[in-house]
Amino acid sequence: MASIRFDKIGKSYGDTEVIKNLDFTVNDGEFMVFVGPSGCGKSTVLRMIAGLETITSGELWIGDRVVNDVHPKDRDIAMVFQSYALYPHMNVFDNIAFGLKIRKLPNAEIQQRVKGVADMLGLDKFLDRKPKALSGGQRQRVALGRAIVRNPSVFLFDEPLSNLDAELRVQMRAEISNLQRRLNTTTVYVTHDQVEAMTMGQRIAVLRACDSASSLDTNLMQCGSPMDLYDRPDNVFVARFIGTPHMNILPARLSDDGTEVELLGGRMPVSAQFKEGALAMRGRDVILGIRPEHIGAAHEIDWAQTQTLQGQVEMVELLGHEAILHFKVGEHVLTGRLHSHGSLPAVGDTVSMQLKCDAIHLFDKVTELRLR
Amino acid sequence: MADIKTRNHVWLHVVLISFTVLAIYPVLWVLALSFSGQQSVGLIDLPKDPSFLERFRGILPVPAHWSVKNFTEVWTEQDFGRWMWNSLVVSLMTTALGVFLACTAAYAFSRFRFPGRNVGMLMFLISQMFPGTLMLIPLFIIIVKWMGLGNTYVGLVIVYATTAIPFCVWMLKGYFDTIPYDIEESAIIDGASRLTIFLRIILPLAKPAIAITALFSFMTAWNEFILASIFMESEANYTAPVGLRFFVGGFTSQWGYFAAGSVIVSLPVVALFLQLQKYLISGLTAGSVK
Numbered sequence: 001m002a003s004i005r006f007d008k009i010g011k012s013y014g015d016t017e018v019i020k021n022l023d024f025t026v027n028d029g030e031f032m033v034f035v036g037p038s039g040c041g042k043s044t045v046l047r048m049i050a051g052l053e054t055i056t057s058g059e060l061w062i063g064d065r066v067v068n069d070v071h072p073k074d075r076d077i078a079m080v081f082q083s084y085a086l087y088p089h090m091n092v093f094d095n096i097a098f099g100l101k102i103r104k105l106p107n108a109e110i111q112q113r114v115k116g117v118a119d120m121l122g123l124d125k126f127l128d129r130k131p132k133a134l135s136g137g138q139r140q141r142v143a144l145g146r147a148i149v150r151n152p153s154v155f156l157f158d159e160p161l162s163n164l165d166a167e168l169r170v171q172m173r174a175e176i177s178n179l180q181r182r183l184n185t186t187t188v189y190v191t192h193d194q195v196e197a198m199t200m201g202q203r204i205a206v207l208r209a210c211d212s213a214s215s216l217d218t219n220l221m222q223c224g225s226p227m228d229l230y231d232r233p234d235n236v237f238v239a240r241f242i243g244t245p246h247m248n249i250l251p252a253r254l255s256d257d258g259t260e261v262e263l264l265g266g267r268m269p270v271s272a273q274f275k276e277g278a279l280a281m282r283g284r285d286v287i288l289g290i291r292p293e294h295i296g297a298a299h300e301i302d303w304a305q306t307q308t309l310q311g312q313v314e315m316v317e318l319l320g321h322e323a324i325l326h327f328k329v330g331e332h333v334l335t336g337r338l339h340s341h342g343s344l345p346a347v348g349d350t351v352s353m354q355l356k357c358d359a360i361h362l363f364d365k366v367t368e369l370r371l372r
Numbered sequence: 373m374a375d376i377k378t379r380n381h382v383w384l385h386v387v388l389i390s391f392t393v394l395a396i397y398p399v400l401w402v403l404a405l406s407f408s409g410q411q412s413v414g415l416i417d418l419p420k421d422p423s424f425l426e427r428f429r430g431i432l433p434v435p436a437h438w439s440v441k442n443f444t445e446v447w448t449e450q451d452f453g454r455w456m457w458n459s460l461v462v463s464l465m466t467t468a469l470g471v472f473l474a475c476t477a478a479y480a481f482s483r484f485r486f487p488g489r490n491v492g493m494l495m496f497l498i499s500q501m502f503p504g505t506l507m508l509i510p511l512f513i514i515i516v517k518w519m520g521l522g523n524t525y526v527g528l529v530i531v532y533a534t535t536a537i538p539f540c541v542w543m544l545k546g547y548f549d550t551i552p553y554d555i556e557e558s559a560i561i562d563g564a565s566r567l568t569i570f571l572r573i574i575l576p577l578a579k580p581a582i583a584i585t586a587l588f589s590f591m592t593a594w595n596e597f598i599l600a601s602i603f604m605e606s607e608a609n610y611t612a613p614v615g616l617r618f619f620v621g622g623f624t625s626q627w628g629y630f631a632a633g634s635v636i637v638s639l640p641v642v643a644l645f646l647q648l649q650k651y652l653i654s655g656l657t658a659g660s661v662k
Contacts (some may be wrong), residue, residue: 079561085557
């Protein structure tokens with residue numbers, strides 16, 4: 001068991017700074033997900049934990065030691081690769097046992113541990129098979145087995161499910177989560193899929209590409225529990241990235257006394273949580289965020305305070321239990337939610353939708369940070 | 373419609389069969405010569421004024437009398453066994469040295485970034501662009517005059533290995549490049565050292581490429597004539613190709629021995645081909661990733 005602490009970690013390739021000033025902790029036994037669009041550096045960070053990439057600045061702690069210069073094999077970690085990276089010329093047993101054999105464990109113990117892991121993962125019937133004779137899901141399990149069998153203090157997962165089909169992905173998602181809960185091993189899981197992040201992570205770290213041209217002082221946009229990120233995004237990037245369909249992001253303006261927001265020609269009161277922030281920014285332009293589930297048809301909702309938005313339907317996406325309505329107000333396309341069993345508007349219809357006033361998020365227009 | 377198709381097929385076969393005959397006729401002639409039991413280059417004695425049938429018989433690659441005399445005499449009357457042994461030793465040593473150096477060099481070129489990497493690969497490529505005879509004199513000066521390794525196995529092995537290695541390195545590097553680096557990183561995290569990874573992961577995966585490389589090194593040494601004839605001065609140190617030339621030298625023309633010797637010399641290569649065929653399959657890494 002071990003925690004992982006990032007102490008002002010940075011990474012550069014020559015003059016190009018790819019990771020800046022990472023400063024946070026993955027707690028002992030925690031399932032932490034790194035999520036972000038491609039190129040945000042999440043895999044690089046994972047590989048720095050593994051020791052496959054050098055660290056340019058800062059200190060990386062695993063447990064109670066700095067591991068900047070510790071060889072990967074001595075870090076007591078195990079990693080599952082996106083490509084599985086199984087040894088193609090070895091059968092399943094040897095694949096799982098390889099790490100134990102390298103560490104020269106007694107043969108009897110190797111047998112026993114591999115058998116145990118194979119039973120746990122349902123691989124006991126396939127121990128003699130080569131990887132190429134296995135299905136995608138089975139290969140994924142072998143890769144998991146190889147990580148588990150060493151009983152490491154940290155698991156690292158690098159987009160392990162991205163090569164699986166949708167159904168298998170959902171299944172393996174649950175399996176990995178269960179496994180982690182059972183073993184209670186500190187886990188860092190990298191994905192670009194925010195659904196995976198939301199469903200699996202105890203906490204999520206949202207990362208963003210941070211090249212030298214950008215004004216960002218760190219790649220870490222926010223780190224918190226899934227609902228924290230969903231309900232209280234720290235900035236526009238996180239607000240937009242977490243949640244499907246995406247949050248609506250619109251230009252707005254605070255009234256001169258800071259108690260009201262002007263949006264698309266209408267006015268609505270600022271909710272209690274933004275009162276102070278709005279007062280400080282009174283009379284200024286802001287960015288307003290509102291999730292699609294907080295824009296609904298009048299007859300389907302019973303929200304206390306609403307603001308009416310009139311627009312023209314651009315598209316209706318039917319999901320079965322609900323429908324996502326894309327409609328255009330002025331030059332902005334907004335998404336809202338409708339019950340799918342009611343009568344749905346057609347493309348081109350004019351609709352009148354209600355916006356839930358106390359569900360809005362306000363962000364500074366310049367810094368894109370949440371008003372506080 | 374069907375007629376046109378058939379006619380095309382006939383023509384296709386006529387052309388293909390002609391080329392096949394062209395390709396194997398000399399081989400068949402040598403085979404026939406080796407089993408003829410005589411030393412002349414012709415297979416039968418034509419009468420003074422041959423008829424068409426007799427002329428036709430004359431070009432058929434079938435000996436007048438079948439005999440294994442040439443084969444037995446090559447071993448008993450001539451020093452051929454000795455030369456075969458020389459060839460075998462030189463070829464095996466060349467293969468061992470060539471494959472070992474090529475594997476390690478190719479792995480370094482494939483996986484590590486170091487100063488001179490690109491230049492090194494380029495030099496290897498350039499070295500392949502010159503005909504081997506061009507290097508004859510410099511090689512002779514280095515190996516014989518400077519190192520004093522003329523007329524020895526080692527001298528010839530060094531020469532053969534150095535000429536075979538550039539091609540082998542390119543070949544192996546290309547193959548190593550196709551082995552996903554993820555596999556090695558996975559092994560690193562499993563606790564394997566570079567050497568363990570090389571020996572237990574990379575080499576087993578590269579078996580097909582190594583087999584080809586070994587075959588190439590072996591054949592380079594086994595078939596080579598010019599260098600061997602220059603470096604090996606005494607008859608006892610001749611390799612098989614040089615020895616074969618000995619049969620049809622300035623004063624003798626023992627074509628029967630020459631043919632029998634050629635057949636014997638080609639047998640190990642054929643055997644090696646058949647043996648290594650099972651490695652000449654691609655897709656050994658299939659199933660490792662994705």
